[in-house]
Amino acid sequence: MxxxxxxxxxxxxxxxxxxxxxxxxxxxxxxxxxxxxxxxxxxxxxxxxxxxxxxxxxxxxxxxGVNDPYRETKEWQNRVVMEMLPALQAEVMASGDPLLTATRLAIAGNAIDMGSNGQLTEQDVRQAVQKAQMDPFSGDVERFRGAVSQAETILYLADNAGEIAIDRLLVDQLLPRRIIVVVRGFHVLNDATRVDAERVGLDPVVEVIDNGSDAPGTILSDGSQELRERFSAADLIIAKGQGNYESLSDEPGNIFFLFKVKCRVIADRVGQPMGTQMLLHA
CATH class of the missing domain: 1.10.8 (Helicase, Ruva Protein; domain 3)
Known part of the structure; x- marks a missing residue:
């Protein structure tokens, strides 16, 4: 894009x-x-x-000279969502459609974005997740469900701290397929790194790699050789967040973008109003 x-x-x-x-x-x-x-x-x-x-x-x-300007911000975001996680897990399990519920919660977590809202508060985070099922939604759920069922290897491109804790709900629904979660290689904004994946407990569940880049998105030419190889080999790519959509929307591949529409540019591009939860196939 x-x-x-x-x-x-x-x-x-x-x-x-x-x-x-x-x-x-x-x-x-x-x-x-x-x-x-x-x-x-x-x-x-x-x-x-x-x-x-x-x-x-x-x-x-x-x-x-500050290597990770958002360190304290990411810590409280991870903490807040981890506190909410047991109730969210119960919501998924009680749902008649756990995959869809987990997907919508994962998209709702994309509101935890300091790039689009530098004044984000703990209350904002809680409200965004709690009203996940009330937000407008656009996407081909059955196509996504079919892509998941047919995939053996899924590359899951994470986005922000806090949000990555909610991603665990969707990851659980994707198992026992082989899942590789990709985080940023270096600190940028409140984007998730290996430290955040460890703090929310993802590393014992799935393989976690970093992309070798400090871009707030996934710029393949700027990433590691490992990232490019994994990207090419994956049966299905799940890309979280507007930054991943902005940087990968013109790339070939079986990619589903999961994000909240947070600006007019993206709203015009996808033809949906601000605040819409997007499950968009490339």
Missing amino acids: KTSLDCIPCLLRQTLEAARLITSDSSTHERLLREALHWAERMDLNQSPPAMAQRIHRRLREMT
């Missing part, structure tokens, strides 16, 4: 929110924002939005 002109103000907002999260030094805020404005002037709009965000967050880490 190419970068829309409407993506640029969002990237600039994200830049300032991230800078303010790390430091109260207004001169650092100004320096980073000016650099982002300069990059925006020259950026290749044929690249996906995560490619621009990757550059911004690299520079932010360089300027501040």
Whole structure:
């Protein structure tokens, strides 16, 4: 997916929110924002939005010396969702359609995104998950169900911390197929890394690898050789979040994108209103 002109103000907002999260030094805020404005002037709009965000967050880490600016944020997000997990597991098991229920809860967890909402609170997280079954939904459930039943190997591209805990519900429904969960290779935004997968207990259940990249999406050319090999070999790819949709929507493969529509650019592209839970086949 190419970068829309409407993506640029969002990237600039994200830049300032991230800078303010790390430091109260207004001169650092100004320096980073000016650099982002300069990059925006020259950026290749044929690249996906995560490619621009990757550059911004690299520079932010360089300027501040803070390797994981969102560490504390990710910790409370993982904690909050792990507290909710037993009740959510019970909801899935009591459902007449556990796969669909787990899928919708996993999509609801995509609201835990500091890229789209830098002011996200614990209450926001709880509300997003609790009203999962009330959100508008768009997707071919039977096609997804058929793809899952036919797959032997599933590559599950995770997105954010907190959200990755809810992903366990869907992973449970995909077992006993071979599942490889992919997390980010380096810290960026509140995206999940190996540490988050360990903290929510995914690593004893499935194989977890990182993608070798610090982009808030999955840019195959920027990822590891292992990622590209696993991507090509998988029978089914489940890609969580708008960042993965933005970076992979033009890639070939049997890909289902699971995300909440969180901006007008994506809403126009998929033809659904803001807040819709998307189960979209590539």
